[in-house]
Amino acid sequence: MAGPPRDPARRTAYDALLAVDTEGAYANLIMNRLLAERGLTGRDAAFATELVAGTSRLAGSYDLIIGAASGRDPERLDRPVLILLRLGTHQLLNLRVPAHAAVASTVDLAREAVGPKITGLVNAVLRKVAAHDYRSWTDRLSRGLAPREALAIRTAHPRWIVDAYADVLPEAELEPALLANNEPAPVTLAVRPGLAEVSELVEAGAGPGRWSPYAATWQGSPAELAAVRQGRAGVQDEGSQLVAAALPGPSTSSGDVDPWLDLCAGPGGKSALLAGLAKAAGTWLLAAEVSRHRADLVRSAVRGLDSVEVVVADGTRPAWRSGRFGRVLADVPCTGLGSLRRRPESRWRRDPATLDQLVPLQRALLHAALDAARPGGLVGYVTCSPHRRETVEVVEAVLAERTGVTTVAAADVLAGAGLPEPPDSAAGPYLQLWPHRHGTDAMFAAYLRVD
Incomplete structure (x- = not known):
């Protein structure tokens, strides 16, 4: 019977990376599970997490380096061997691990996880990788x-x-x-309006957010905070908060007490924010999600809020009558190109063909959102992507097919909701946030008024 691994952090990282590569696992989810199962905490947990995130982010360029160092097509290597070489390459080129330690530890891991027959290959390739730093390798490969x-x-x-x-x-x-996109995203929290205040998090050691009045930044595990454990706050990117918090916008009429709709509610962060804001406005939120699993995540996110109803429903086949809602959020499925900091493996899983599948769905959901809004109602179309096909082109295509819909400048919507407009975020009348400009995910939002 095999004993415990000699190096639990590296073994956990290897197992997680193999699951990401061969089983389609999500890096953050598989790491959360493995860390809990294996009891890794502190420095070991942090090191394993960085190994998985960094190796996943840079995998494509690492494969080119491995190919050049080995003289082999990396795609022809057995997957466990390629994972080991990526893991060793990351330690050699982008972590402060001495070269001899990075090579020796990866060879030991190869012997333990796969078998002694591959240790010679792993040793030889990594010694060649260690001959140059990352910039030198990429310069050579780019020539x-x-x-x-x-x-x-x-x-x-x-x-x-x-x-x-x-x-x-x-x-x-x-x-x-x-x-x-290659820098880890900070931990950003959102308080649930009506259940917690940012001041509570600040008193516990958090820092205030830049753009959202509901945001706070945190160093460490969110579960350390009572508000998070009790569901009165949750993890949510500040850009994601801002595009949802803007939806109340400027008041238009007494009809603003009509209910609100979150058309694609999973996993529930925006729903929790909107439910609190809806209650403050004297109304309530219907949170619709097509996936039962994700609907359960929404229910967890909004626990403690009595101004929200969660239903399993397909937004393209509405379970509600048209013209009912005063505010509608359509946070549509997208490529996620705006959240590459948080999902390190996703850039290598997507391709342009993904857009061909998503864009028709995005248009259909925006049409459904506009149909659901009452006259005078405001619709927010949101994606976590800066790609034109998912953002401006979807909005313009839908507007070209409809009458009685007016674009409302994002700056006016933000101002009407009492929120700041981040500098350099205007994309025409729309809002486009960026990690390098604003420190948020690259969220896009368009706000449309139904006449």
């Missing part, structure tokens, strides 16, 4: 390539994502925006 292809290698992004960012950003901001 003679077109500028954007070289940038893709240097910043560890697929070329199509580089092109998508280049389509909406000034050239001078392109590399900083991509590099920002």
